[in-house]
Amino acid sequence: xxxxxxxxxxxxxxxxxxxxxxxxxxxxxxxxxxxxxxxxxxxxxxxxxxxxxxxxxxxxxxxxxxxxxxxxxxxxxxxxxxxxxxxxxxxxxxxxxxxxxxxxxxxxxxxxxxxxxxxxxxxxxxxxxxxxxxxxxxxxxxxxxxxxxxxxxxxxxxxxxxxxxxxxxxxxxxxxxxxxxxxxxxxxxxxxxxxxxxxxxxxxxxxxxxxxxxxxxxxxxxxxxxxxxxx
Amino acid sequence: xxxxxxxxxxxxxxxxxxxxxxxxxxxxxxxxxxxxxxxxxxxxxxxxxxxxxxxxxxxxxxxxxxxxxxxxxxxxxxxxxxxxxxxxxxxxxxxxxxxxxxxxxxxxxxxxxxxxxxxxxxxxxxxxxxxxxxxxxxxxxxxxxxxxxxxxxxxxxxxxxxxxxxxxxxxxxxxxxxxxxxxxxxxxxxxxxxxxxxxxxxxxxxxxxxxxxxxxxxxxxxxxxxxxxxxxxxxxxxxxxxxxxxxxxxxxxxxxxxxxxxxxxxxxxxxxxxxxxxxxxxxxxxxxxxxxxxxxxxxxxxxxxxxxxxxxxxxxxxxxxxxxxxxxxxxxxxxxxxxxxxxx
Numbered sequence: 001x002x003x004x005x006x007x008x009x010x011x012x013x014x015x016x017x018x019x020x021x022x023x024x025x026x027x028x029x030x031x032x033x034x035x036x037x038x039x040x041x042x043x044x045x046x047x048x049x050x051x052x053x054x055x056x057x058x059x060x061x062x063x064x065x066x067x068x069x070x071x072x073x074x075x076x077x078x079x080x081x082x083x084x085x086x087x088x089x090x091x092x093x094x095x096x097x098x099x100x101x102x103x104x105x106x107x108x109x110x111x112x113x114x115x116x117x118x119x120x121x122x123x124x125x126x127x128x129x130x131x132x133x134x135x136x137x138x139x140x141x142x143x144x145x146x147x148x149x150x151x152x153x154x155x156x157x158x159x160x161x162x163x164x165x166x167x168x169x170x171x172x173x174x175x176x177x178x179x180x181x182x183x184x185x186x187x188x189x190x191x192x193x194x195x196x197x198x199x200x201x202x203x204x205x206x207x208x209x210x211x212x213x214x215x216x217x218x219x220x221x222x223x224x225x226x227x228x229x230x231x
Numbered sequence: 232x233x234x235x236x237x238x239x240x241x242x243x244x245x246x247x248x249x250x251x252x253x254x255x256x257x258x259x260x261x262x263x264x265x266x267x268x269x270x271x272x273x274x275x276x277x278x279x280x281x282x283x284x285x286x287x288x289x290x291x292x293x294x295x296x297x298x299x300x301x302x303x304x305x306x307x308x309x310x311x312x313x314x315x316x317x318x319x320x321x322x323x324x325x326x327x328x329x330x331x332x333x334x335x336x337x338x339x340x341x342x343x344x345x346x347x348x349x350x351x352x353x354x355x356x357x358x359x360x361x362x363x364x365x366x367x368x369x370x371x372x373x374x375x376x377x378x379x380x381x382x383x384x385x386x387x388x389x390x391x392x393x394x395x396x397x398x399x400x401x402x403x404x405x406x407x408x409x410x411x412x413x414x415x416x417x418x419x420x421x422x423x424x425x426x427x428x429x430x431x432x433x434x435x436x437x438x439x440x441x442x443x444x445x446x447x448x449x450x451x452x453x454x455x456x457x458x459x460x461x462x463x464x465x466x467x468x469x470x471x472x473x474x475x476x477x478x479x480x481x482x483x484x485x486x487x488x489x490x491x492x493x494x495x496x497x498x499x500x501x502x503x504x505x506x507x508x509x510x511x512x513x514x515x516x517x518x519x520x521x522x523x524x525x526x527x528x529x530x531x532x533x534x535x536x537x538x539x540x541x542x543x544x545x546x547x548x549x550x551x552x553x554x555x556x557x558x559x560x561x562x563x564x565x566x567x568x569x570x571x572x573x574x575x
Binding site for chain 2 (some may be wrong): 027028029030035038039042043044113114116117118208212228229230
């Protein structure tokens with residue numbers, strides 16, 4: 001089976017003083033989360049779409065989805081405190097409810113509504129073929145590494161640098177197996193699901209992202225996102 | 232009905248494509264199609280090169296190009312099609328019905344990549360009656376220009392209605408894509424007629440292997456006559472072609488005009504009158520033409536093999552610059568079709 005997990009666990013502290021978490025803010029005429037789910041709801045390859053959202057926003061999310069997307073295969077469950085916890089909740093839910101050795105999980109940020117058909121299709125294809133993939137775009141800025149935050153430690157070759165986007169997609173059993181092998185220290189260092197594979201020496205293949213597959217994180221991003229929607 | 236934040240790849244000015252995110256309004260009963268193979272038409276090329284009048288460009292751009300294409304059904308709330316069905320998309324959308332006037336001649340009809348966005352987009356939304364299911368094993372590169380084939384088919388259908396029955400010798404002027412397809416369909420539909428091609432380039436004429444006779448327009452023998460003619464030249468040269476047809480054609484023949492010219496042209500009307508000719512125009516096509524074209528292809532599989540010879544380039548489109556590359560290559564090609572394998 002193929003699952004989409006929409007990670008909407010965050011409460012969006014970087015968005016400033018918004019009353020609602022950023023995934024519920026309006027982009028055009030609809031909440032960002034709805035735009036994002038629609039991209040997955042439209043693709044019949046997904047057996048279930050699992051939306052992970054903060055506990056206090058579960059009913060609200062369910063209401064929104066009912067209002068905008070009359071589709072039966074969307075499930076809303078509770079996210080976690082961190083991104084990893086949220087992903088973990090998604091994995092647990094799937095393992096407890098669906099038995100299949102070849103489950104594919106496509107994980108996507110709720111606040112990246114501009115994801116394209118091709119990116120989603122490539123993620124499914126690569127996850128099936130290789131077991132793990134990550135959506136990236138070549139870095140246009142030079143990346144500077146600093147260990148102490150005061151002076152530059154290293155300037156890596158820009159040609160080898162990419163910016164990570166989502167979706168990130170995996171063979172679910174393999175992901176779960178590797179996740180369970182991580183030490184607590186390794187788990188603490190995780191900000192990204194693909195790193196689970198990297199830490200255990202497993203290859204993660206690159207899927208070409210799109211520059212406009214923006215993550216709406218700051219108020220500026222939302223203004224930008226709203227301005228690029230044509231009337 | 233699922234609505235969507237769709238991505239439309241519009242031409243904003245000559246040779247410049249940009250991504251536009253369009254929040255699709257509540258479009259009930261529309262089928263969502265993912266375009267897979269698209270084909271560049273001369274009309275698209277004229278927009279791309281900025282060869283329409285400034286007034287037209289100002290009025291129509293930004294606009295997504297391409298009105299020839301096939302795709303896969305992604306989502307169909309009307310349940311007319313199954314998910315993953317391969318379909319050809321009909322660019323004409325009639326907004327009214329008329330018992331006399333065909334959908335492609337109604338002035339109110341909307342035509343994609345002319346009056347509204349063409350097919351260059353992440354998804355295309357269409358009414359279910361604007362889609363025709365394709366046979367399973369059809370060559371999708373060829374199917375991508377079924378629209379163009381249906382335009383030729385439509386013109387031949389009108390010819391059947393308007394012409395007298397002596398159809399021993401049918402002449403086709405123009406050795407480009409429209410001339411090739413029209414001549415090929417004529418050969419299939421009228422197997423007992425002689426199909427005679429009149430062109431300017433020997434190299435291009437050599438593609439017409441199925442034709443009965445071929446002539447360079449500046450070297451036509453004096454005894455060559457025809458009963459009916461199809462003008463598939465277009466542009467400024469259509470004037471010369473139409474007048475040559477009028478000279479050669481037998482009395483009371485029909486002259487089917489398919490070529491598009493940006494400028495008005497002069498026609499020897501004296502001889503049109505004296506010979507009692509019927510000149511009629513054909514443009515675009517309707518749903519029935521699409522359906523009948525696909526049936527004709529299914530019944531005559533050799534059509535596909537001849538049409539495969541028309542495909543000169545197939546570009547995989549991964550980003551906007553690939554679209555530019557395809558249009559540039561198409562513009563430099565003097566014969567055949569350029570296909571876009573859409574993977575953006």
